[in-house]
Amino acid sequence: xxxxxxxxxxxxxxxxxxxxxxxxxxxxxxxxxxxxxxxxxxxxxxxxxxxxxxxxxxxxxxxxxxxxxxxxxxxxxxxxxxxxxxxxxxxxxxxxxxxxxxxxxxxxxxxxxxxxxxxxxxxxxxxxxxxxxxxxxxxxxxxxxxxxxxxxxxxxxxxxxxxxxxxxxxxxxxxxxx
Numbered sequence: 386x387x388x389x390x391x392x393x394x395x396x397x398x399x400x401x402x403x404x405x406x407x408x409x410x411x412x413x414x415x416x417x418x419x420x421x422x423x424x425x426x427x428x429x430x431x432x433x434x435x436x437x438x439x440x441x442x443x444x445x446x447x448x449x450x451x452x453x454x455x456x457x458x459x460x461x462x463x464x465x466x467x468x469x470x471x472x473x474x475x476x477x478x479x480x481x482x483x484x485x486x487x488x489x490x491x492x493x494x495x496x497x498x499x500x501x502x503x504x505x506x507x508x509x510x511x512x513x514x515x516x517x518x519x520x521x522x523x524x525x526x527x528x529x530x531x532x533x534x535x536x537x538x539x540x541x542x543x544x545x546x547x548x549x550x551x552x553x554x555x556x557x558x559x560x561x562x563x
Contacts, residue, residue: 408449408489412456420480421449421489429476429497437468449489454478461496466536472501504534509542522546 413419425442441464450457458475465473476497483491506528511519526542528535 409447411449413449413451413489415451417488419449419451419489421487421491422446422494423483423491424493426493426495427498428495430500432503433465433468433470433500441465441468445494452480452490454480457494461498463536465498465500466534469503469505469533469535470500471504471534471536474499474501506530506532506534 408421422445425445427438427442430438441461444464445460450460458478461475461478462473476499478497479495481493481495483493508530509523509526511522514522525545527538528542532538
C-alpha cells in the first residue's frame with residue numbers, strides 16, 4: 386500500500402502530459418497535427434482601435450489550423466476586411482511554439498499588419514444584367530449605403546442575388562447552361 390501515492394502521482398503526471406488540447410474552432414484537415422492558437426499579438430496597425438484588435442485576436446485564440454501560413458494570413462486579412470479595412474495587408478506572420486510536442490501544437494501567433502483606411506459601402510452596380518432590375522438585386526445585399534464594408538456581407542449578398550436570379554429565371558422559363 387505504500388506504493389499507492391507514487392502510482393497515483395505517475396498516473397496523474399503522465400495522463401496530464403498527454404492530454405490533447407481542445408479546439409474552440411477546428412479548421413485542420415488532419416486532426417492529429419496542426420497548431421492551436423494560444424495567444425495572438427498584432428503589431429504595425431495605424432488606425433484600428435484597441436477594441437477592434439481585441440475582437441480580431443479573440444476570434445482566433447483557441448482555434449486550430451493546419452500549419453499553413455497562407456491560410457492564416459487570409460483569415461487574418463478577412464477579419465480586418467469584415468471590419469471595413471478592405472486594403473489590410475499581412476506584412477509578416479510568425480509562430481512561436483509553446484509545446485512543440487503538443488497535438489495540436491500550441492503556438493503564439495505574431496502578425497505585423499498594415500490596416501489602411503476604413504471603408505464604407507457606397508453602392509453596387511450590376512453589369513450585363515438582363516433578368517432582373519438592379520434594384521431587385523440590390524435588395525439581396527445586407528449592406529446599405531454608409532454601412533461599414535464587410536467582406537462576409539458582400540459574399541452573402543452575391544450568393545443571395547445568384548440564388549434569387551436562378552429562382553426568378555427558372556420561374557419565368559429562362560435557364561442558361563453553365
